[in-house]
Amino acid sequence: MINHVARVMLCGCGWLGQPLASRLISQGIKVYGTTTRTCQLSFLNELGITPHLFSISKNSEDSPEFNPSLLADLAKCDVLVINIPPGRRDLDANSFTQNMLRLFKTAMTQQPDVRIIFVSTTSVFGDVTGQVDEDTPTAPVTASGIAHQTLEHWLLKHASKQSTIVRLAGLINQTRHPVTSLVKRSVIEQGHQVVNLVHQIDAVNGLLQVVLKWNEVVGHILHLCAPEHPTREDYYQAAAQSKQLPKLKFISNDSESIHTDVSTNEPSGKIVISQKTQQMLGFEYDFPSPYDML
Numbered sequence: 001m002i003n004h005v006a007r008v009m010l011c012g013c014g015w016l017g018q019p020l021a022s023r024l025i026s027q028g029i030k031v032y033g034t035t036t037r038t039c040q041l042s043f044l045n046e047l048g049i050t051p052h053l054f055s056i057s058k059n060s061e062d063s064p065e066f067n068p069s070l071l072a073d074l075a076k077c078d079v080l081v082i083n084i085p086p087g088r089r090d091l092d093a094n095s096f097t098q099n100m101l102r103l104f105k106t107a108m109t110q111q112p113d114v115r116i117i118f119v120s121t122t123s124v125f126g127d128v129t130g131q132v133d134e135d136t137p138t139a140p141v142t143a144s145g146i147a148h149q150t151l152e153h154w155l156l157k158h159a160s161k162q163s164t165i166v167r168l169a170g171l172i173n174q175t176r177h178p179v180t181s182l183v184k185r186s187v188i189e190q191g192h193q194v195v196n197l198v199h200q201i202d203a204v205n206g207l208l209q210v211v212l213k214w215n216e217v218v219g220h221i222l223h224l225c226a227p228e229h230p231t232r233e234d235y236y237q238a239a240a241q242s243k244q245l246p247k248l249k250f251i252s253n254d255s256e257s258i259h260t261d262v263s264t265n266e267p268s269g270k271i272v273i274s275q276k277t278q279q280m281l282g283f284e285y286d287f288p289s290p291y292d293m294l
Contacts, residue, residue, distance in 0.1 A: 003214045005078050006030055010081035011054065011103065012119075012250050013044055016171065020081070020204045021049050024211065032073045056103065058086050058096045066106055074110040079211055083119040086144050093143040104151075108159065115218070116163040117210055118155055120148045122196060122225065122272045124167065133273040134167075134221045136192030152221070159180050160219045164210055168203055169196040169225035169272050174260055176200070179239040183246060192248035193269030198224045199287035209281040216280050223274035228289040231267045242294040 008024050010017045013033030021031045025048045034054035043049035052070040064087055066074075074080070082103065086096045107114055125132045126141040140146045155163040172178065182188055198206075206224040210217055230238075233250045240248055277283065287293050 001253065003212060003266055005214075007032070007077045008048075008079040008081060008211065009074060009077040009107075010034070010083065011082075012085075013040070013049060013051070014083075016119075016200065016203060017081075017083055018044075018047060018049075019200065020207055021047060022209050023204055025049075027208075027212070029211075030134055032077065038101075044065075055253075056084050056096065056099045058091050058099075062099075064102055064106075071106075071110055074107055074114075077111060077114060079115045079117065079214075080107050081117045081119065081207065081211070085121075086147055087204070087270045088144065091143045091147075093147040093150075097147045100147075100151055101154060104154070104159070107187070108162075114162065115214055116155065116159060117207065118151065118163060118165050119207070120152055120165050120167045120290070121145065122167050122169050124149045124152065124269075125270055125272075128270050129268060131271045131273050134223050134276045156219075156221075162218065164214075164219070165221045166207060166210060167221065167223050167272075169198045169223070171200060171203055172197055172267050173200040174293065177239060177243070177293075179236050179243060179245065179248075182236055182248060183240060187249050187251045188232070188236070189251060190269070191252075192231050192267055193234050194229035194231055194267045194271055195290055196225050196229065196270065196272040197290045197293065198226055199293050200288055202226070202285050206277070206281065206283055209283055212279060222277040222278065222280070223272055224277065225272040225274045225292055226288055226293075227274065228291075229267070229271050230290060238291065239294055240291055 007030045010033040013035050024031050031049050033049040034052045036055040041051045122137040123145040124140045126139045128139050138149050140149045152165050203224050
């Protein structure tokens with residue numbers, strides 16, 4: 001069932017937010033978007049997005065600044081999509097978490113009925129091995145994973161009737177690909193662990209369906225991850241060859257042997273499953289295999 005949506009605010013209008021905005025606009029939806037860079041304001045406006053300058057501190061307790069025009073537009077919106085990745089450098093998990101909570105609370109104050117779509121990450125599973133689905137308990141180990149787990153728990157406890165959590169696997173496309181950084185390493189470990197990836201187009205399509213099919217997904221945790229999971233070594237060697245990059249050098253290590261059946265050389269690591277999400281959304285991946293993403 002398609003739900004009526006007139007206005008959407010995208011907090012985080014970057015590499016993922018911009019194509020999502022374009023899809024929403026094509027559906028006749030008015031889109032507001034935030035950026036941390038002044039130089040992006042005119043560009044977003046050209047895309048048909050009403051832009052706002054806004055940032056969340058990732059390493060200090062400085063509260064986010066909500067200018068009056070941003071608050072006024074928040075009050076108009078049916079849906080708030082929060083896609084603000086914390087990054088890996090200089091991240092203070094507690095500061096980032098507290099500032100994100102201020103964003104949640106401010107949005108709910110301005111528009112008490114706003115539908116919140118929080119873009120989270122599969123890093124909330126940390127070093128868990130085997131299959132993990134939408135109902136698997138989380139066990140984060142990184143600062144980013146810990147922060148996202150805390151934010152997920154807050155929404156589930158305080159706003160379950162007006163929020164949906166969407167965890168993304170590793171987000172890539174043909175031009176923004178991990179192999180371009182992996183090729184710079186002298187050696188690469190954990191070659192028998194599987195990859196969990198989602199193409200930018202599938203992430204956009206999935207998030208669009210969440211906006212449009214709200215009644216089916218409200219209060220739920222969703223996963224967006226390609227259903228095929230080749231090993232890191234197999235996949236990234238193929239990616240390097242496809243992009244005419246040097247062959248990568250993978251090595252075995254003790255931690256890998258713990259999670260790998262050496263006698264059968266079977267794949268290891270966590271395998272992110274998204275079948276429940278696909279059923280709820282009636283969603284099919286355009287890029288079901290990471291090899292389709294090369």
